[in-house]
Amino acid sequence: MSAVPLLEVRGLRKHFPLRGGVLQRTYAWVRAVDDVSFDVHPAETLGIVGESGCGKSTVARLILRLIEADRGTVRFAGEDVRGASLDRMKRLRRDMQLVFQDPYASLNPRLTIEDAVAFSLLVHGTSRAEARERARALLGRVGLDPRLYGRRYPHELSGGQRQRVNIARALVLDPRLLVLDEPVSALDKSVQAQVLNLLADLKAERALTYVFISHDLNVIEYVSDRVLVMYLGEIVETGTADALAQSPKHPYTQALFASAPSLDPDHRLERPPLSGDPPNPIDPPSGCRFRTRCAFAMPQCAAAPPALRSVGAAHDVACYLYETEPAASAI
Amino acid sequence: MWAYVGRRLLLAIPTLLGASIIVFAMVHLAPGDPIAAVMPAESSQAEIEATKRAYGFDKPLPVQYLVWLGRVAQGDLGKSIATRRAVILDVRDALANSLVLALSSSLLSFVLGIALGLLAAFRQGRLLDKAASAIAVIGVSVPHYWAGIILIIVFSVQLNWLPAMGAADDPGLLPYLRHIALPTVALALIPLGIITRVVRSAALDVLSQEFVLALRAKGLVSRRVFAHVVKNAAPQILTVLGLQFGFQLGGSVLVEAVFSWPGTGYLLNLAIFQRDIPVLQGVILVLATFFVLLNLAVDLLQTLVDPRIARH
Amino acid sequence: MAVTSALPRDLDTVVGAPMSYWRTVAWRLGRDPATLVAGTLLVLIALSALLAPWLAPYDPNAGSIRLRLAHVGASAHVLGTDEQGRDMLSRLLWGGRMTLVAGLTPVLVAFVVGTVLGVLAGYVGGLTNTLVMRTMDIFYAFPAVLLAIAISGALGPGLPNTLISLSIVFVPRVVRVAESATVQVKGLEYIAAARASGAGVQAIMRHHLLANVLGPILVFSSTQVSLCIILAAGLSFLGLGVTPPAAEWGLMLNTLRQSIYVNALVPALPGLAIFVTSMAFNLLSDGLRDAMEIRA
Numbered sequence: 001m002s003a004v005p006l007l008e009v010r011g012l013r014k015h016f017p018l019r020g021g022v023l024q025r026t027y028a029w030v031r032a033v034d035d036v037s038f039d040v041h042p043a044e045t046l047g048i049v050g051e052s053g054c055g056k057s058t059v060a061r062l063i064l065r066l067i068e069a070d071r072g073t074v075r076f077a078g079e080d081v082r083g084a085s086l087d088r089m090k091r092l093r094r095d096m097q098l099v100f101q102d103p104y105a106s107l108n109p110r111l112t113i114e115d116a117v118a119f120s121l122l123v124h125g126t127s128r129a130e131a132r133e134r135a136r137a138l139l140g141r142v143g144l145d146p147r148l149y150g151r152r153y154p155h156e157l158s159g160g161q162r163q164r165v166n167i168a169r170a171l172v173l174d175p176r177l178l179v180l181d182e183p184v185s186a187l188d189k190s191v192q193a194q195v196l197n198l199l200a201d202l203k204a205e206r207a208l209t210y211v212f213i214s215h216d217l218n219v220i221e222y223v224s225d226r227v228l229v230m231y232l233g234e235i236v237e238t239g240t241a242d243a244l245a246q247s248p249k250h251p252y253t254q255a256l257f258a259s260a261p262s263l264d265p266d267h268r269l270e271r272p273p274l275s276g277d278p279p280n281p282i283d284p285p286s287g288c289r290f291r292t293r294c295a296f297a298m299p300q301c302a303a304a305p306p307a308l309r310s311v312g313a314a315h316d317v318a319c320y321l322y323e324t325e326p327a328a329s330a331i
Numbered sequence: 332m333w334a335y336v337g338r339r340l341l342l343a344i345p346t347l348l349g350a351s352i353i354v355f356a357m358v359h360l361a362p363g364d365p366i367a368a369v370m371p372a373e374s375s376q377a378e379i380e381a382t383k384r385a386y387g388f389d390k391p392l393p394v395q396y397l398v399w400l401g402r403v404a405q406g407d408l409g410k411s412i413a414t415r416r417a418v419i420l421d422v423r424d425a426l427a428n429s430l431v432l433a434l435s436s437s438l439l440s441f442v443l444g445i446a447l448g449l450l451a452a453f454r455q456g457r458l459l460d461k462a463a464s465a466i467a468v469i470g471v472s473v474p475h476y477w478a479g480i481i482l483i484i485v486f487s488v489q490l491n492w493l494p495a496m497g498a499a500d501d502p503g504l505l506p507y508l509r510h511i512a513l514p515t516v517a518l519a520l521i522p523l524g525i526i527t528r529v530v531r532s533a534a535l536d537v538l539s540q541e542f543v544l545a546l547r548a549k550g551l552v553s554r555r556v557f558a559h560v561v562k563n564a565a566p567q568i569l570t571v572l573g574l575q576f577g578f579q580l581g582g583s584v585l586v587e588a589v590f591s592w593p594g595t596g597y598l599l600n601l602a603i604f605q606r607d608i609p610v611l612q613g614v615i616l617v618l619a620t621f622f623v624l625l626n627l628a629v630d631l632l633q634t635l636v637d638p639r640i641a642r643h
Numbered sequence: 644m645a646v647t648s649a650l651p652r653d654l655d656t657v658v659g660a661p662m663s664y665w666r667t668v669a670w671r672l673g674r675d676p677a678t679l680v681a682g683t684l685l686v687l688i689a690l691s692a693l694l695a696p697w698l699a700p701y702d703p704n705a706g707s708i709r710l711r712l713a714h715v716g717a718s719a720h721v722l723g724t725d726e727q728g729r730d731m732l733s734r735l736l737w738g739g740r741m742t743l744v745a746g747l748t749p750v751l752v753a754f755v756v757g758t759v760l761g762v763l764a765g766y767v768g769g770l771t772n773t774l775v776m777r778t779m780d781i782f783y784a785f786p787a788v789l790l791a792i793a794i795s796g797a798l799g800p801g802l803p804n805t806l807i808s809l810s811i812v813f814v815p816r817v818v819r820v821a822e823s824a825t826v827q828v829k830g831l832e833y834i835a836a837a838r839a840s841g842a843g844v845q846a847i848m849r850h851h852l853l854a855n856v857l858g859p860i861l862v863f864s865s866t867q868v869s870l871c872i873i874l875a876a877g878l879s880f881l882g883l884g885v886t887p888p889a890a891e892w893g894l895m896l897n898t899l900r901q902s903i904y905v906n907a908l909v910p911a912l913p914g915l916a917i918f919v920t921s922m923a924f925n926l927l928s929d930g931l932r933d934a935m936e937i938r939a
Contacts, residue, residue, distance in 0.1 A: 064839055086843075093841035106832040110664055110854040116833075119850060120840035153664075166836075173840065342780075349781030357797040468929070472922035474873045476880055477896060477914025484907045581786030585877050589900070600881060603796050615785075615793045623784045 004078070005039035006177060006209050007063065007096075012036040012072035014058055018282065028282050032058045034233040036072070040177070045203070045210040047224030047241065049217060049256070053281060055233040056213045057101075060181045063211070064098050065089065076177070094124065097170035101182035103162035107154040114139065114150035117169045124173065138168045142198060160191035164198070171202065179211045184219060196223060217256055221245055226314070229253050232281055232289040235308065239315035249317040251294045288320070296321060335634060343627050350619040351403070354612050355396050403616065409609035413601075418613035421598060426617060429587070429594030433580040435515045440522040440579070441572055447523075448530025452538060452560075463527060470524025479517035479589035486513060497591040514590045518583055522575035529571040533564035566637045573629030577622045671934035678930025681923040688920055692739035699733035703890045706730070712906045723909040725895065726902050731909060734890040735916055741802070741891035742917065745884065746872030748806050753813035754864045760814070761821020762856060766829055766848070776822060779815035787812050791874055795883040805884040809875060813867055820863045824856045858935050865928035869921040876917050892917050 016030040033055045040046050048056045061067045063074055065081055074081040076092060084092055100106040107116055114135050121131035136146035142164040154162055163183060170178055180199070184192040196219065203210060214220050220227055220241070227244050229237040229252065237250040248254045279285055285292050291301040300320055308316045309323070390398070402409075408418035451463035487495035494510050537543060537560045546556055580595075587596030595614050602610035672678050691698060701720075706729030713724040715731075722731035764775040782790065794808035828834065829852070837847050876893025878884035885891040887898070892913040899910035 061835075066835055066838060090841040090843075093839065098836070098839045100832045100836060102832055106836050108833045108837075108851050108855065111850070119837065119842070123837075123840055123842045123846055169836065169840075342777075345777060346781050346784050349778070350784050353781070353793070357793060468922065468925055472869055472918055472925050474876060474893075474914055474917045474921065476877060477911075477917060480896065480900060480903065480914060481911060484903050484911065488904055488907060578786050578788070582788035584788055584792060585880065588881060599792060599796075603792070603881065603883060611793075611796055615789060618789055619785050622786060622789075626784070 004042075006042045006077060007040035007211070008073070008075040009039070009059075009063065010037045010073045012059065012062055012074065013070045014055075014062055014067065015070055030281050031233050031284060032281060033062065033069075036230075036233075036235055038228055038235065038238065040209060040211055042176075042209055043207060044225040045212055045223050047220040047227040048211065048213045048230060049220045049227060050215065050230035052215060053232075054230040055281075056215075056230055057181050059230075060098060060179045060211070060213055063179060064093075064096055066098070090124070094173045095175050096177045096179065097173060097175040099163075099166050099170045099178060099180045099183045101185055103159045103166060103186055104154075106166055107162055109154055112151050112153060113144070113157070113165045114146065116154075116165065117172050120169060120173050135168070135172060138172050139165070141202075142168045142171075143194075144168075158191075159187050160195060163187060163195055167195075167199070167202070171206070174206075175208070177209045177211065179213070181213045182215070183212075185214065185216065192219070199223070229256070232279065232284050234289060234305070235318065236290065237315075237317045237319075238308070239312070243312060243315050249311050249315070249322060250290075250319050251296055251321075252290050288318075336631060339627060339630055343623055347620060347623050350623065351400060351616060352396065354616045354619070355399055357608065357612060357615075408613035408616070411602075411607055411610045413605045413607045413610070418609050421610065422595065422613050422617050425593060425595045425598040425614070426621075428592065429580060429583055429596065432511065432514055432518065432583055432587070432592060432594055433576060435511055436518040436522070436579045436583075437572075437576050439515055440519040440526055440575065443519075444523045444526025445530050445568065447527040449534055449557075449560075451527065451531040452534030453557075455535060455538075460531075464531070467524045467527035467531070470520045470522075470527070472524075473520050475517050475520055476585040476589050478520050479513065479586050482513045482517055483589070495590070497593060514586050514592050517589070518579055518586045522579060526568075526571055526575060530564065530568055533567040534560050537563040566633050569629060569633055569636060573625060573632075577625050580625075581618045581622055668931075668934045672930055675930045675933065677926050678934075681926035681930065684919070684923040685927065688739060688923070689743065691736055692743050695733075695736040695740060699730075699736045701730035701733045703729060703733040703737040704888050712902055712909060714906060715908050715912075722912060723906070725899055725909065731912060734895060735892070735912060738890040738892045738895060738913065739916065739920075741879075741885055741889060742872060742876055742893070742920065745802065745805055745809070745875035745879075745891070746868060746920075749809035749813050749875075750864055750868050750871050752806075752810040753817045753867070754860065756810075757814050757817025757864075758821050758857070758860055761818040761823075761860075762825045762848070762852065764818070765822040765825025766844070766852065768826075772822070775818065779818050782811065782815040783819070787870065787874060788877070791878060792881070792883065795878055800883050800886050802885050805875060805878055808878075809871055812874070813871065816867065817860065817864060821856065821860050824859045825852065828852055828855050862928065862932045862935055865924070865931050868928070869924040872917060872921050872924070 012033055013035060014033040016032055017026040018028045018030060019026050036055075036059060038046070048059065050056050058067065062069045063081070065074070065084075069082060072082070076096060079088075079092065081089075081092060107113070111119070114132065117135035117138060118128075118131040121134060122128065126134070136150055139146045139150060144161060144164055149157070149161070154165070157165065163186075166183075183199070184195050187195060199210070200223070202208065210223070212220065212223050224241045227239065227241050228235055229244070229250065231252050237244065237248070237253045244253060245257060248257050279289070279292055285302070287300075287302040287304050288294070288297075288306055291297040294301070298320055306318045306320050306323070308318045311317050311322050406419055408422065410416065411418055411421060414421070447463040447466060451460040451467075454460050483495045486493045493513055495513070497510065538556075543556060543559065546559070583592075583594055584596035584599050586592070587594045588600045591597060595618060598610060599614050601607070602614065672682075706724065706727045708728050710720070710724050710728040711726055713720050715721075715723045717723055720730050720732065722735065724730055725734065760775055764772040785793065790812050791808050794811055795804060798804040798808060834847060834851055837851050842850075875884060876891070876896070879891045879893035880897045882897070885894050887894060895913040896910070896917075899913070903910050
C-alpha cells in the first residue's frame with residue numbers, strides 16, 4: 001500500500017432535517033452519517049458493509065459531492081473536494097465516478113445506451129463522433145457488442161446488461177476512483193458473478209481503485225481488500241477482509257459474519273445472532289449506538305461513544321471491550 | 332392531521348387575498364377613469380366627491396386596496412351603477428338561485444357520472460364500457476350553451492313541453508321544476524362527461540391492482556370487491572366532484588345566459604353588458620371566495636377518506 | 644470478456660435501430676381508428692378554415708334582409724342564411740378561422756410558458772418553487788369560465804384580449820403538470836448519474852429532463868384544447884370575445900339565438916361546428932395519451 005491515500009475522508013457528517021407541523025418547522029434530524037473518517041489507498045478495493053439505513057449510500061454520495069456534507073473534509077489525491085469551485089469540481093468528476101444500484105432507474109429511458117454512455121464525454125467537450133466511438137468501444141469491453149446493442153433502449157436490456165451499461169458509463173471518463181453503490185444487489189446470483197468478474201478484470205486493466213458498498217457480506221468478502229463496517233451512521237470496525245472474516249472484533253461484525261447463511265449443512269444457524277430491529281437514526285441510542293442489541297453491553301457503553309482503536313495490523317475497532325488497547329494510530 | 336388542517340387553512344388566506352387583488356385590479360385595468368367605472372355618468376359633483384372619499388381614489392393604490400378590502404370584509408360591496416342598489420343584496424339573491432341550479436345539476440351529473448363510470452370500469456372493454464365512454468366523450472365535447480339552445484329548440488319550441496325562460500312565474504314546486512329542468516340538463520353535460528371518465532379511470536386503477544385480482548381469483552363476492560373499489564377510488568372521485576361542483580356554480584354563466592336564469596351568471600352577464608364594474612367585482616369576488624372555501628372543504632374531506640394524504 | 648462474434652466486421656450496425664420513442668408514439672397513433680378519424684376530421688376543418696377565402700361561395704359579411712333565415716337546403720344557400728341574410732356556409736368557413744385561432748393559440752402559449760415556469764419551479768425547488776406555485780394557486784382558485792370572464796370583462800372585447808385572458812386561464816394548469824412531472828423525474832437516478840458525470844443544469848435539462856417531461860405535459864395540453872375552444876366561443880357568445888360583424892361560431896350562436904322560433908336548424912349549425920371540432924380534439928388527445936403510455 002502506497003503512503004499517499006487516493007481518497008481521504010475526515011469527520012464526515014450529514015444530518016437530514018425532518019420537517020412537519022403547520023409551518024414545516026424542523027422537528028428532528030436523521031443522523032445519517034456521523035463523524036466518518038477513512039482512507040482509500042490506490043489500487044485497493046475498500047468494501048463498506050452494513051445494514052440498510054446505516055448510511056453507506058449517503059457516504060457514497062457525500063464523497064462525490066452529489067449531496068453537500070454538513071461537516072468534514074474529503075480530499076481526492078490531496079485536492080479538497082468539498083470546497084472545490086464549479087470548474088474544479090467538473091474536472092474532479094472525471095476522476096471519481098459512481099455506479100448506481102438500481103439498473104432500471106439509472107438509465108434515461110429516452111436515450112440509446114450508446115448515447116447514454118457518450119453523454120458524459122459530450123459534457124466534457126469531446127466531439128460527437130469521438131464520443132460515440134469511445135462509447136461503443138467501451139460497450140464492447142463490458143460485454144455488449146455495440147453493433148447489436150448500441151442503438152437499443154434501456155427497456156430492451158436485462159438488469160445485468162443495464163448494469164454493464166452503467167459500468168461503461170462510469171468508465172468512459174477514465175476515472176481513477178470508482179464508487180460502486182450496491183452494484184449487484186438487484187441482480188440474480190448467476191449474473192452477479194459475471195458482473196463481479198467483469199469489475200475485477202476492469203480494475204486490473206485500468207489500474208482503478210474501488211469503493212465497494214454492499215449489504216451482502218459474501219460479495220464484500222469476495223471483492224474487498226479492506227473492509228469498513230458501518231452501523232447507524234458510524235464506522236465500528238475496519239480491517240483487511242481476511243482479518244475481519246477470521247477474527248471479527250466488534251460484536252456487530254461478529255454477528256454479521258455469523259449470520260451469513262452458509263451452504264454447509266454442518267454449519268447451520270440455530271438462532272439469529274442479532275435480535276431486534278436496528279434502532280432509528282433519528283434518535284440513536286446515546287454513547288455506543290449498538291449497545292441496545294449488544295450481548296456484551298456494559299454501563300460505560302451508554303455514557304459516550306467509543307473511539308476507533310487499533311487492535312492489530314491495520315485493524316481498528318470502536319468498542320469498549322478493547323479499551324485497553326492504544327488509540328488508533330493511522331486510520 | 333390537525334397540522335395539515337392548519338396548513339391548508341393558512342394557505343387559503345393568501346389565495347383569497349391574491350384573488351381579491353385580482354378583482355380589485357379589474358377596476359384599474361378597465362379602460363378609462365376609475366371613477367367612471369363605479370359611478371353612473373349623470374352623478375352630481377357632490378356624489379362623485381363622496382364616492383372618491385369613500386373609495387379613497389385620491390390615495391395611493393395600496394391604500395385604496397386596503398380601504399376596499401376593509402369595506403368588503405364588512406359586507407359592503409359597493410353600489411350598482413345601473414340600479415344603484417347595494418351590490419351585496421343583488422349578489423345574495425343571485426347566489427341563492429345559482430346554488431339551486433348548481434345543486435340540481437350536480438345531483439344529476441354526480442349520480443349519472445358515478446354510475447356510468449363504475450359501469451364502464453367493471454365491464455371494461457365490453458359494449459357497456461364503450462357506450463358509457465362514448466357518452467362521456469360527447470358530454471365533455473359539448474358546448475353547454477349550445478346544448479341549452481338545442482334543448483330549448485326541441486323541448487320548448489317544437490314540443491312545447493317545457494318553458495324556455497327564467498324562474499317560474501307561477502308559484503309552486505311543479506312549475507319551478509319545469510323551469511329548472513332544461514338548465515339543469517344543459518349544465519350537467521360537461522361535468523357528466525368528466526366525472527364518468529375520472530370515475531372509470533380511478534376504478535380501473537384499483538381493479539388492476541394485483542391484490543384485487545387475487546381477491547377475484549379467490550372467488551370473493553362481487554359486492555366486496557365493489558365496496559373495495561369505491562373506497563379506494565373515493566379520494567380521486569371526491570376531488571373531481573368538488574371541482575365540478577365549483578364549475579357548475581361558477582361556470583353557470585353561459586347556461587344562465589341562455590335560459591335567463593336569474594343567478595350569478597345572469598347578473599354577471601348583465602354587468603358585463605352594462606359595464607357595471609361594482610357588480611362585476613362583487614359577483615366574481617363572492618364566487619371566487621366560495622370556490623376557495625369549497626376546495627378547502629374538499630381537501631379536508633379527503634383527509635377523512637384517506638388519512639395518508641395528511642401525512643404527506 | 645469482450646464479445647467476439649461471428650458477425651461481419653465491416654458492418655456498423657447489424658440490428659436496425661429500434662423505433663425511437665416518438666416514432667413508436669406515431670406508429671401507435673396510426674393504428675387507432677378513433678384517432679385516425681378524429682385526425683382526418685381536424686385536418687379537414689383546418690383546411691377548410693385556411694382555404695375559406697377560396698371555398699366560401701359568398702362574402703361572409705354581405706347579406707340582404709330579404710333573404711334572411713333561409714332554410715337549410717335553400718337553392719342559393721346550401722346551409723341557409725342568418726338573421727341578416729348572410730350565407731351560413733361562408734360564415735361557418737370564415738368563423739372556423741377565428742374559433743381555431745382563439746382555441747389553439749392560448750393552449751400553445753400555455754404550453755410554452757407553462758413548461759418553462761413549471762420545469763424551472765420543479766427543478767430549482769425551494770423559494771422559487773413556492774413563489775411560482777402559490778401564485779398559480781391564486782389563479783387556480785377561480786373556475787376557468789369565471790377567470791376568463793373576469794379578465795375579459797376588465798380588458799374588454801376583441802380577439803387579442805380574448806387570447807390574453809384565455810392564456811392566463813390555462814397557464815397555471817400547465818405549470819402544475821410540468822412542475823409535478825419535473826419533480827418526479829428529478830428524483831430519478833439517471834439525473835444523479837448525469838450530475839455525477841459533471842453535467843451542468845443546462846445539459847441535464849436539454850438531454851435528460853425535457854425529453855422525459857414533455858410527454859405528460861403535451862398530453863395534458865392536448866386535453867385542454869377542446870375546453871379552450873368551448874370557452875373562446877363562449878366568450879364571444881357573451882359578447883366578450885370577437886365582436887360583430889366578424890364571423891365566429893360562438894358569436895353566430897348568440898346572434899342567431901332569437902331566431903330559433905322561426906328557423907330551428909340554422910341556429911344550431913354554429914354550435915354543431917364547435918361540438919364537432921371539440922370532439923375531434925378530445926378523441927385525438929385520448930389517442931395521444933394511450934399512444935404515449937409505453938412501458939416504464
